[in-house]
Amino acid sequence: VTAQQQYGTVVETFRLSPTMVRVVFGGDGLAGFEPTEFTDQYVNALFVPEGAPYGVPFDVDEARSLDPAHRPRGRRYTIRSFDADRGLVTIDFVAHGDVGYAGRWAQHARPGDRLQMIGPSGAYRPDPDADWYLFGGDESAIPAIAASIEVLPEGARGVVRVVVDSPAHEFEIPAVDGLDVVWLHRSAAERPDDLLVDAIAALAWPAGRPDVFVHGEAAEVRAVRRHLIAERGIDREAASISPYWRRGHTDEAWREVKSQWLADQSADV
């Protein structure tokens, strides 16, 4: 199977918060975009390093055979939404400073700019038969959490715990009556890395079988996973829990250590 390849042309960009940039992509390069049924569906977006002798669209195999400094840098990004009628793909990027490729690209993106992407693929969609839903994560997981909330069955109940820098950094989570949503603020925390696990550990645990979706920074996610399996007895096979990025690691550095990290994590509990 050849992975789907396409490129989006930036139609518009918005600031959702001081550190979140929404980019809406359209154009002919997305004509072949085929969404999956998964609400955490993501693409591998390919960022072209400065000075590389090619532009979007490019031949991926060829570009990957160039001098390492010029090879495209792959970064995974959730499809926040897909508008099939208008052929628009929306991605929300964390603008985490003047480092790396993807976040920096998004901060400078202007209409007409292009981004090549492979995919989408995904793995999670809310289980309509769950008794309740637990969503947790940081900014990088909010696009997938928001897309998941949009397809919850009528009358769904659940808990959302998400970490952002401060009240001014809160952005968009679709409003659903049965959802208890709490934004956690790093600026107000002595130990920001513990915010997510502490908030989840403090929950009055609803009865019944939860559908669990927790993603974000690797160490934060790992602490939550340990808690949920060891203390709450959740079904580890059914839960969707994974690290999206690692503080202090570029995505390349993270991918190098990720399989060992995941092995260590499964040895936790």
Ligand SMILES: Cc1cc2nc3c(=O)[nH]c(=O)nc-3n(C[C@H](O)[C@H](O)[C@H](O)COP(=O)(O)OP(=O)(O)OC[C@H]3O[C@@H](n4cnc5c(N)ncnc54)[C@H](O)[C@@H]3O)c2cc1C
């Ligand atoms: C399946 C999947 C879906 C994802 N969906 C999204 C999404 O929808 N939106 C999104 O913004 N991210 C998403 N991510 C995370 C994103 O791929 C990573 O954050 C990626 O490392 C960003 O690349 P970069 O080039 O900007 O920074 P890199 O070059 O990878 O890293 C540069 C520096 O920035 C730090 N850094 C990276 N990400 C963050 C962050 N979020 N906050 C603070 N510091 C950071 C790194 O630790 C490193 O020190 C997803 C990841 C996966 C695996």
